[in-house]
Amino acid sequence: MIKKKSLTPLVLIGIFVFMLGLSYAAVPLYDLFCRVTGFGGTTQISNNAPKVVLNKVVSVRFDTNVNNLPWEFKAKSNVIDVKVGQVNKIEFEVENYSGEPTAGVASFNVSPASFGKYYSKLGCFCFEKQELKAGEKATYVMTFYLDPEMVNDPSVKNLEDVTMSYTFFSTDYYKQS
Structure with a gap:
């Protein structure tokens, strides 16, 4: 069983990786949004x-x-x-x-x-x-x-x-x- 003390760093690393991925996807997603909506x-x-x-x-x-x-x-x-x-x-x-x-x-x-x-x-x-x-x-x-x-x-x-x-x-x- 995983202890709470070792679970917290894993959750934080997961959040970091997720946010890093979003930052790379932001520009192409924004470009797609603008082209579709004319924003x-x-x-x-x-x-x-x-x-x-x-x-x-x-x-x-x-x-x-x-x-x-x-x-x-x-x-x-x-x-x-x-x-x-x-x-x-x-x-x-x-x-x-x-x-x-x-x-x-x-x-x-x-x-x-x-x-x-x-x-x-x-x-x-x-x-x-x-x-x-x-x-x-x-x-x-x-x-x-x-x-x-x-x-x-x-x-x-x-x-x-x-x-x-x-x-x-x-x-x-x-x-x-």
């Missing part, structure tokens, strides 16, 4: 376009920012009106105005945050390292649609405009972490 403006990634296009139109605004990079970054159109369910493409222009090669990674979010689960990307340059030579210009394309299921959600069905915000960060920013 925090997390958009969806899709492989297929919807089969239905609705007459409902939503204005999508594009906000562009640069953090710690000598780049100019802007959307070719600041606002586009899109039909819910229709596949759309938006082009972004980027220019490295420094005298040396630089690299960046774009992250994004959508506002209002509750709309994130209905903003689906078919193709995007985000979260991929983009390198530009000194003075080089590039055009990046994002292909997206607004999920027709949004009309069944009372929290977003009456939205008439949303904002998609992109920020390019220097890849050196990620090395600091």
Whole structure:
């Protein structure tokens, strides 16, 4: 029979191992939660376009920012009106105005945050390292649609405009972490 004195350290070790396992699982579980629910403006990634296009139109605004990079970054159109369910493409222009090669990674979010689960990307340059030579210009394309299921959600069905915000960060920013 195990004595109480030897059971307590075993219980504490078990709790420690369990908490350690939870800490490793937290990031992927949080990422999964955000992708499923659209929490925090997390958009969806899709492989297929919807089969239905609705007459409902939503204005999508594009906000562009640069953090710690000598780049100019802007959307070719600041606002586009899109039909819910229709596949759309938006082009972004980027220019490295420094005298040396630089690299960046774009992250994004959508506002209002509750709309994130209905903003689906078919193709995007985000979260991929983009390198530009000194003075080089590039055009990046994002292909997206607004999920027709949004009309069944009372929290977003009456939205008439949303904002998609992109920020390019220097890849050196990620090395600091």
